[in-house]
Amino acid sequence: MVHEQGTATVKTGMARMLKGGVIMDVTTADQAKIAEQAGAVAVMALERVPADIRAEGGVARMSPVEKIEEIQAAVTIPVMAKARIGHFVEAQMLEALGVDYIDESEVLTPADEEHHIDKRGFTVPFVCGCRNLGEALRRIAEGAAMIRTKGEAGTGDIVEAVRHARSVLGEIRRLTVLGDEELVATAKVHGAPVELVRAVAREGALPVVNFAAGGIATPADAALMMQLGVDGVFVGSGIFKSATPEAAARAIVLATARYDDPASVVEASRGMGEPMRGQSASAMPESERLAGRGW
Amino acid sequence: MLALQGDVAEHEAALRRVGAEPLRVRLAADLDGLDGLILPGGESTTIGLLARLHGLLEPLRAYVAQGRPVWGTCAGLIFLARDAGHDQALIGAMDIHVDRNAFGPQVFSSERDLDVEGLEGGPLRAVFIRAPAIRTVGPHVKVLATLPDGKIVAARQDAMLVTSFHPEIGGDDRMHAAWVASCGRSRVRAVA
Numbered sequence: 487m488v489h490e491q492g493t494a495t496v497k498t499g500m501a502r503m504l505k506g507g508v509i510m511d512v513t514t515a516d517q518a519k520i521a522e523q524a525g526a527v528a529v530m531a532l533e534r535v536p537a538d539i540r541a542e543g544g545v546a547r548m549s550p551v552e553k554i555e556e557i558q559a560a561v562t563i564p565v566m567a568k569a570r571i572g573h574f575v576e577a578q579m580l581e582a583l584g585v586d587y588i589d590e591s592e593v594l595t596p597a598d599e600e601h602h603i604d605k606r607g608f609t610v611p612f613v614c615g616c617r618n619l620g621e622a623l624r625r626i627a628e629g630a631a632m633i634r635t636k637g638e639a640g641t642g643d644i645v646e647a648v649r650h651a652r653s654v655l656g657e658i659r660r661l662t663v664l665g666d667e668e669l670v671a672t673a674k675v676h677g678a679p680v681e682l683v684r685a686v687a688r689e690g691a692l693p694v695v696n697f698a699a700g701g702i703a704t705p706a707d708a709a710l711m712m713q714l715g716v717d718g719v720f721v722g723s724g725i726f727k728s729a730t731p732e733a734a735a736r737a738i739v740l741a742t743a744r745y746d747d748p749a750s751v752v753e754a755s756r757g758m759g760e761p762m763r764g765q766s767a768s769a770m771p772e773s774e775r776l777a778g779r780g781w
Numbered sequence: 782m783l784a785l786q787g788d789v790a791e792h793e794a795a796l797r798r799v800g801a802e803p804l805r806v807r808l809a810a811d812l813d814g815l816d817g818l819i820l821p822g823g824e825s826t827t828i829g830l831l832a833r834l835h836g837l838l839e840p841l842r843a844y845v846a847q848g849r850p851v852w853g854t855c856a857g858l859i860f861l862a863r864d865a866g867h868d869q870a871l872i873g874a875m876d877i878h879v880d881r882n883a884f885g886p887q888v889f890s891s892e893r894d895l896d897v898e899g900l901e902g903g904p905l906r907a908v909f910i911r912a913p914a915i916r917t918v919g920p921h922v923k924v925l926a927t928l929p930d931g932k933i934v935a936a937r938q939d940a941m942l943v944t945s946f947h948p949e950i951g952g953d954d955r956m957h958a959a960w961v962a963s964c965g966r967s968r969v970r971a972v973a
Contacts, residue, residue, distance in 0.1 A: 488892070488893055488894045488906075489891055489892075489893040489894075490891055490892055490893070491888065491889065491890065491891045492888070493892055495892055495908055495912060495950060495951070496890045496891060496892055496908060496909075499788075499890075499908055499910050499947060499950045500887055500890060500910050500911065501824045502787075502788040502822070502950065503787055503788055503823050503855070503856070503910060503911075504788060504793055504822065504823075504824070505788060505789070505790070505823075506784075506785070506786040506787065506789070506823070507786050507787075507823070507824060507827055522826060525826070525827045525830040525831065526827070527786065527823070527824040527827050528824070531850075562825055562826065562867055562881055562882065563826060563827075563885075564824075564887065564911065581888060584885065584886040584888060585886070585887075586886050586887035586911065587887065608886045610887060610888050611887065668799070734869075739827070739830075739831075739832075740834065743785060743786060743831050744807075744835075
């Protein structure tokens with residue numbers, strides 16, 4: 487009898503179970519419990535939330551081993567964790583720790599400015615950020631089993647996540663009307679493997695689940711991204727940098743589930759408290775932007 | 782299809798491939814007139830919480846209590862169980878005791894060939910994702926599939942069917958076809 491672990495079906499299938507849900511950044515076991523009780527479908531363990539990484543500077547790395555183990559012990563929902571771009575040893579450690587998904591993330595300080603991790607050889611699945619379709623397909627070619635927009639993490643400003651989601655989803659729609667010769671030329675423009683470009687054109691969708699991330703701070707932001715066509719949302723600083731994290735977490739979960747019903751989004755937003763203050767991504771100098779990390 | 786959270790679209794695609802018409806259940810009124818109800822894969826704590834907050838828990842219990850067909854896959858299995866060993870909202874109708882994450886973290890998720898009692902045409906390619914397993918079953922529950930290590934991964938009690946694996950993403954629609962046939966046909970909703 488066949489029995490296989492780490493297959494593409496198992497890796498991409500795990501992300502399919504998260505659809506319609508909210509994945510929340512947490513730095514401690516207590517935060518992870520709050521996220522689980524609020525209805526998160528998974529938590530993302532990291533050393534500091536993006537807003538603090540911005541404020542404090544320094545090198546942002548994988549979460550300490552003990553923190554990850556505490557978080558794993560605290561919740562029954564999946565635990566994801568971030569590794570630096572290109573830092574395949576952090577990824578090996580996270581796999582050995584038994585995390586359920588690895589985010590090779592631009593939010594942490596990159597370990598390699600030219601190469602992303604070759605994710606195919608891992609049993610644990612990976613999610614990666616992207617700004618456009620070409621970047622998404624390059625990550626999928628490297629073995630990513632889930633994609634998210636990069637947005638601009640830690641700002642509480644949704645504008646970059648909207649830009650990236652519109653770019654990816656619009657480029658997918660364009661592919662569906664192109665002829666065979668045009669697909670080859672378009673693959674060159676996107677810097678993406680032609681076989682993947684053909685598959686996306688045929689299906690009108692990525693072969694993996696596609697979430698939004700980077701700047702989601704309110705229930706309305708989450709519902710906006712869902713209506714644009716993503717499968718679910720990551721919320722980083724938006725929960726634990728808000729005035730009342732429990733209320734913000736619950737509100738964003740409810741708005742994500744009922745994103746297409748304005749009355750439900752209104753109801754979800756009631757009592758959510760003050761969102762994170764945030765900073766405008768457009769006013770930010772290029773050197774402070776995280777989305778430009780990776781390629 | 783219960784459509785609160787999870788892999789609703791994958792079940793819907795499988796149902797269409799076997800000739801059924803999937804509808805989405807998000808409100809109590811959506812349960813009227815269904816031939817069968819699927820509780821999809823997803824995160825069982827999230828699905829339970831959303832069902833409770835949206836006032837769906839009692840209507841779902843009433844639906845199941847009427848003996849109408851329901852099939853829970855993975856999170857749906859947990860949601861139907863009497864006991865999941867964890868404080869979470871459950872329909873609680875099926876006399877099974879479930880171990881959540883019985884296989885451990887995602888690296889132990891797998892696909893394997895599995896013999897399912899009553900399913901014709903040989904073993905099914907079964908995809909297990911952070912899957913639960915049934916530890917004990919009550920006297921009225923029939924076990925349909927067991928792994929070599931003894932874990933119970935499919936069972937039936939009256940009109941309730943549960944599988945801890947995901948036939949909707951395994952590329953083999955025989956279970957969907959057999960279940961739709963057993964419902965007596967076509968208006969099938971997904972609670973997602």
